[in-house]
Amino acid sequence: xxxxxxxxxxxxxxxxxxxxxxxxxxxxxxxxxxxxxxxxxxxxxxxxxxxxxxxxxxxxxxxxxxxxxxxxxxxxxxxxxxxxxxxxxxxxxxxxxxxxxxxxxxxxxxxxxxxxxxxxxxxxxxxxxxxxxxxxxxxxxxxxxxxxxxxxxxxxxxxxxxxxxxxxxxxxxxxxxxxxxxxxxxxxxxxxxxxxxxxxxxxxxxxxxxxxxxxxxxxxxxxxxxxxxxxxxxxxxxxxxxxxxxxxxxxxxxxxxxxxxxxxxxxxxxxxxxxxxxxxxxxxxxxxxxxxxxxxxxxxxxxxxxxxxxxxxxxxxxxxxxxxxxxxxxxxxxxxxxxxxxxxxxxxxxxxxxxxxxxxxxxxxxxxxxxxxxxxxxxxxxxxxxxxxxxxxxxxxxxxxxxxxxxxxxxxxxxxxxxxxxxxxxxxxxxxxxxxxxxxxxxxxxxxxxxxxxxxxxxxxxxxxxxxxxxxx
Numbered sequence: 001x002x003x004x005x006x007x008x009x010x011x012x013x014x015x016x017x018x019x020x021x022x023x024x025x026x027x028x029x030x031x032x033x034x035x036x037x038x039x040x041x042x043x044x045x046x047x048x049x050x051x052x053x054x055x056x057x058x059x060x061x062x063x064x065x066x067x068x069x070x071x072x073x074x075x076x077x078x079x080x081x082x083x084x085x086x087x088x089x090x091x092x093x094x095x096x097x098x099x100x101x102x103x104x105x106x107x108x109x110x111x112x113x114x115x116x117x118x119x120x121x122x123x124x125x126x127x128x129x130x131x132x133x134x135x136x137x138x139x140x141x142x143x144x145x146x147x148x149x150x151x152x153x154x155x156x157x158x159x160x161x162x163x164x165x166x167x168x169x170x171x172x173x174x175x176x177x178x179x180x181x182x183x184x185x186x187x188x189x190x191x192x193x194x195x196x197x198x199x200x201x202x203x204x205x206x207x208x209x210x211x212x213x214x215x216x217x218x219x220x221x222x223x224x225x226x227x228x229x230x231x232x233x234x235x236x237x238x239x240x241x242x243x244x245x246x247x248x249x250x251x252x253x254x255x256x257x258x259x260x261x262x263x264x265x266x267x268x269x270x271x272x273x274x275x276x277x278x279x280x281x282x283x284x285x286x287x288x289x290x291x292x293x294x295x296x297x298x299x300x301x302x303x304x305x306x307x308x309x310x311x312x313x314x315x316x317x318x319x320x321x322x323x324x325x326x327x328x329x330x331x332x333x334x335x336x337x338x339x340x341x342x343x344x345x346x347x348x349x350x351x352x353x354x355x356x357x358x359x360x361x362x363x364x365x366x367x368x369x370x371x372x373x374x375x376x377x378x379x380x381x382x383x384x385x386x387x388x389x390x391x392x393x394x395x396x397x398x399x400x401x402x403x404x405x406x407x408x409x410x411x412x413x414x415x416x417x418x419x420x421x422x423x424x425x426x427x428x429x430x431x432x433x434x435x436x437x438x439x440x441x442x443x444x445x446x447x448x449x450x451x452x453x454x455x456x457x458x459x460x461x462x463x464x465x466x467x468x469x470x471x472x473x
Contacts, residue, residue, distance in 0.1 A: 018065045019075070020102065021138050025051050026079045027106045028131045031118070039124040047128055051135065052082045069196045071095050079103065094204055110134065171227040172207045178231055183241035194245045198252045209283070210255050214248065217287035220335040221328065251290065258289050266298050272305040279389045282312060284327035287334040295341040300354040311361040317386045318374050318441075319366040329364055333357055381439040388412050391444050413445050414438055424459050 029048040036044035057080075058064045067075040074096045077089040091097045111118065114127045176195055180188055199207060212226055222229055234244055257264040261274035276285050285308055292304050308330075315321050340356065341349040366374070374380045382390065391412060416425060416434045425431050437443050 015065075017142060017144070019067065019099075021142055022056060022065055023079055023099065023103050024106050024134070024138060025055050027103060027110050028134055029056070029082065031107070031110055031114075032128060032131055034118050035122070035124050035127055038118050038120055039122060040120075041124050043124060043128045044131075047131060047135075048082070055135075055139070056080055056082070069192070070199055071099065075099060092203075093200065170208060171211060171225070171230070174227040175211070175230055178227075178234075179241040179245055182234075187240075187242040190242055191245045194242075194249045198249050201252055201256055205256070205259060210252060211248070213255060213283075213286045213290055214251050216331050217251075217290040217334045218338060221331045254290060254293050255286075258286065258293060265293075266302070269298070269302045269305055272302065272309060275309055275389060276305065276312070279385060280312060280317075281385070282316065282323075282326070284323065284330045285312065288330045288337070291334040291337045295337065295344055295346075295350065296354065297347055297350040300350045303354055304357055307358050307361050311365050313390065314365045314371050317382065317390060318371055318380065320374065320380060321366070325364070329360065333360060375441060378437060378440065380441065381436075382441060382444070383439070384412065387439060387441070387444050390441065395445075415443050415445065 029051045032044035032048040032051070034044070036042060036048075056064060063076065063080050066072060070093055074089050074091065074093075079099065091100045110131070114122075114130060116122050116127075118127075176191075179191055183191055202210065208226070211230070212222065215222055215226065215229060219229075219233070233239075234241075256262070258273060259277050261270060261278050263270075265273050273289065276282070276289065288308065289305070292301055296304060312326070315326055316323065337353050337357065340353040416438060418438055420431055422428065425434060
């Protein structure tokens with residue numbers, strides 16, 4: 001989008017095409033330079049200079065396309081610059097990695113199309129002509145749409161129109177366009193700055209997953225598509241665009257602390273949060289954590305996370321109950337917690353909300369008998385992440401408190417192995433009976449890595465000795 005010129009703003013529908021074309025031109029440019037360097041001919045360099053000065057740059061010496069705030073520096077340094085001493089810029093954002101991957105893929109395709117290795121003996125006129133043919137295809141066949149609009153509001157509205165017509169845009173893109181459209185001109189710079197900072201903090205994490213967790217944490221289950229729900233909420237409640245952007249930015253900080261289990265989480269809760277978000281990773285738990293973390297007192301937050309871990313283990317891991325039931329319960333509690341606690345200083349509300357959550361989780365968790373029956377059932381098997389969590393916790397419980405097992409130092413060991421030798425463990429007939437129990441909790445234990453390798457797939461007499469005497473194995 002250009003600056004207004006006599007009341008007209010031009011919105012280009014095809015920014016991704018322009019970026020991809022520029023990346024391709026940079027590949028053609030650099031391959032041309034490589035051909036000239038290898039063969040000592042001028043044609044490749046002349047072609048590279050033409051591309052750089054007429055297509056990657058414009059007639060005024062400026063770059064023909066300027067990326068958004070997140071990508072502008074990386075794109076200039078790695079794609080648009082044509083200097084040997086261009087800075088070595090690392091891909092820090094997901095979009096940077098996409099740019100890098102696109103360039104690598106196009107480079108591979110172009111050099112493969114040449115049909116021979118770039119070297120002193122290659123047919124350089126033929127190779128350079130192929131590069132020219134690619135350039136001609138892009139410059140003559142790439143179609144762009146230029147849509148004249150008379151205001152920035154109308155320009156932002158284009159995004160929603162394209163989405164309605166079937167060209168699906170992501171909810172974060174639509175939300176940003178909507179916030180920018182309804183914001184006064186004086187607020188747009190702040191909104192863009194908040195959004196850019198938020199995207200940078202998210203790094204490789206999915207911003208749509210964050211916005212979904214934010215919605216569920218505040219308003220409960222989502223009954224329609226995410227953007228429609230957010231748009232309706234903002235309009236119905238007459239929320240200013242900048243205020244909602246700030247809300248997203250603040251909640252984003254908490255979301256990152258939780259899903260990465262970083263050092264901002266209080267020490268007494270850190271391992272518990274990590275167990276949920278890094279080891280077990282049930283997405284249904286994140287909205288409740290997102291409500292509890294900023295509002296509950298530190299001790300109450302720790303208790304709630306413990307209650308959640310117990311519930312997840314009994315209900316989902318061992319009980320193997322329908323995940324929708326746990327999701328509905330966690331989503332409801334996330335919304336109710338925000339209604340019960342006024343702010344981070346509301347100690348009484350925090351205590352009452354913690355008690356309520358404990359009661360609700362206890363009322364919906366499988367009873368002791370059901371848990372014991374599930375453990376005894378041959379049908380109860382665990383996946384790798386759940387198995388490591390449960391067996392490690394059991395090992396820690398049985399150990400002296402000062403001899404805690406570190407997950408990095410251990411492996412899950414299958415007593416009956418995953419890959420037994422054909423003539424061991426009773427042979428094929430008995431192995432057929434044992435195989436369904438491979439991931440049963442009764443067949444799993446924690447074992448040191450070196451001892452694990454030595455025991456490997458051994459039959460029980462040898463493996464049992466190793467398990468009982470790990471230092472001698």
